Amino acid sequence: MEYILNLKKAVKVLRKNRDKNILICTHIDTDGINSRIILEKLMERLNIDAEFMFLRQIDFKTIDTIPFDYDVIIFADLGSGQLELIKEKMNEYGLLDRKDKYIIILDHHLIDDTKLPENIINVNPWNNNIDGGKEICGAGVCYLFAKICDPRYTDLAKYAILGAVGDIQNLEGKLVGLNREVILKDAIEAGDIVNFPDLQFYGKHTKPLFTSIKYFTDVRTDLMNNDSRIIDFINKINRKYDTNILPKNYLCELTLDEKRMIGTEFLSKCNRHVPPKWIVYLPKVIFGESYELRSEEIKSPLRNLEEFSTCINSCSRYGEYETPLQVLKGDRDKYYDKMKKMLRSHKRNISESLDYIKNEVEIIQRDKFQYFEVENNKIGGNIVGIIAGMSYSIEEVDWKKPIFAISEIDEGYKVSARCPKLISFAEDINLAEAIKYASKKVGGSGGGHKFACGSYIPKKGDFIKYLEDIL
Numbered sequence: 001m002e003y004i005l006n007l008k009k010a011v012k013v014l015r016k017n018r019d020k021n022i023l024i025c026t027h028i029d030t031d032g033i034n035s036r037i038i039l040e041k042l043m044e045r046l047n048i049d050a051e052f053m054f055l056r057q058i059d060f061k062t063i064d065t066i067p068f069d070y071d072v073i074i075f076a077d078l079g080s081g082q083l084e085l086i087k088e089k090m091n092e093y094g095l096l097d098r099k100d101k102y103i104i105i106l107d108h109h110l111i112d113d114t115k116l117p118e119n120i121i122n123v124n125p126w127n128n129n130i131d132g133g134k135e136i137c138g139a140g141v142c143y144l145f146a147k148i149c150d151p152r153y154t155d156l157a158k159y160a161i162l163g164a165v166g167d168i169q170n171l172e173g174k175l176v177g178l179n180r181e182v183i184l185k186d187a188i189e190a191g192d193i194v195n196f197p198d199l200q201f202y203g204k205h206t207k208p209l210f211t212s213i214k215y216f217t218d219v220r221t222d223l224m225n226n227d228s229r230i231i232d233f234i235n236k237i238n239r240k241y242d243t244n245i246l247p248k249n250y251l252c253e254l255t256l257d258e259k260r261m262i263g264t265e266f267l268s269k270c271n272r273h274v275p276p277k278w279i280v281y282l283p284k285v286i287f288g289e290s291y292e293l294r295s296e297e298i299k300s301p302l303r304n305l306e307e308f309s310t311c312i313n314s315c316s317r318y319g320e321y322e323t324p325l326q327v328l329k330g331d332r333d334k335y336y337d338k339m340k341k342m343l344r345s346h347k348r349n350i351s352e353s354l355d356y357i358k359n360e361v362e363i364i365q366r367d368k369f370q371y372f373e374v375e376n377n378k379i380g381g382n383i384v385g386i387i388a389g390m391s392y393s394i395e396e397v398d399w400k401k402p403i404f405a406i407s408e409i410d411e412g413y414k415v416s417a418r419c420p421k422l423i424s425f426a427e428d429i430n431l432a433e434a435i436k437y438a439s440k441k442v443g444g445s446g447g448g449h450k451f452a453c454g455s456y457i458p459k460k461g462d463f464i465k466y467l468e469d470i471l
């Protein structure tokens with residue numbers, strides 16, 4: 001059952017040091033918070049005392065906020081990309097090669113290539129050539145860790161699936177690899193999660209079909225920003241298939257057959273709106289699979305895992321971690337109310353930011369990409385990535401090219417890059433590499449996924465020119 005190198009070794013170290021001082025540091029996004037809850041529950045069940053902290057990221061500044069005087073420090077959903085830095089710090093504190101001090105990393109990000117001392121244990125799927133980008137997430141690695149401690153802990157699998165969906169590991173429509181074959185299987189058998197074929201429109205339990213279609217930006221058709229055409233589109237389906245789908249119906253209320261009809265008609269519409277060589281990739285952006293928590297009510301924002309992840313982000317992006325943690329633990333009272341409130345304000349924030357881009361900001365076109373700049377904290381660094389992605393709903397944004405959003409923050413600039421899924425399937429494009437290269441050239445740093453990534457740069461300099469060079 002040891003799917004990933006070092007899993008057993010890491011469990012052994014935890015067991016041997018169970019009565020020592022243990023600190024667990026986790027990332028703050030959906031995957032990180034689910035890693036945290038898995039490890040919290042695990043420690044509770046094993047009757048191990050541990051302390052916890054959240055970490056936004058590990059860099060040369062934040063590493064000094066980590067108290068290295070614990071006997072065992074576990075990093076979850078971060079760490080593998082900062083091995084060199086962690087090693088350096090341990091060396092500084094005289095902890096390298098100590099037989100009584102351990103670092104355990106449970107992560108899925110790309111591994112920083114460096115030789116590790118015996119007391120740093122890096123548990124990461126990339127060690128086994130398993131794709132940490134889509135086959136397992138940080139919470140997934142934590143789940144496998146827990147499962148080695150006790151194979152009966154399959155009730156924790158649902159958190160790992162939520163983490164995977166939060167990290168968009170189902171990019172091509174459904175979960176694959178360890179996510180599917182081990183973790184999803186466990187979560188289904190435990191009775192926590194259901195999966196079924198579905199359309200890849202967002203908001204299945206929280207928005208009318210009409211709105212879900214309206215905000216679908218993976219392919220630009222003549223339905224975008226055109227309410228009457230969407231109504232016509234639905235009416236045409238009703239006539240053709242003799243059905244009675246209403247624009248106000250939620251996707252979760254429709255039968256599988258009805259969804260299939262909508263998907264088929266939408267696909268043939270999309271066929272007419274994309275370059276011929278992209279057509280083959282269309283089904284992957286229209287048809288997919290949904291993952292839902294059986295214990296949540298229909299039309300609750302927590303039922304569908306994609307929407308649950310939005311709820312978590314609407315708190316964690318604003319520095320609020322306790323609320324999603326308590327909701328994940330089962331609170332449907334005070335913290336759940338707070339979460340719904342934060343979700344509303346998050347949505348308002350996004351729609352105001354999008355309006356601002358639409359009305360006040362120029363989209364600048366380059367040959368291979370486009371970009372826009374925002375001054376003066378007008379869009380917070382916490383949501384600039386979301387705004388970059390949603391900017392494809394603006395007419396002036398060319399949906400066949402990647403987009404870079406550059407937002408001025410207190411000290412420097414936050415940059416985010418996005419491109420529509422279809423392009424990332426059809427074209428050999430790697431935005432993470434591009435943003436990393438250009439950011440480094442102007443004294444910043446960044447990275448992420450091929451289709452969605454971000455960076456921080458202290459000054460703009462020739463950032464755009466460097467992007468042009470590499471794209």
Ligand SMILES: [Mn+2]
Pocket residue numbers: 031032077108137138139167
């Ligand atoms: Mn992650």
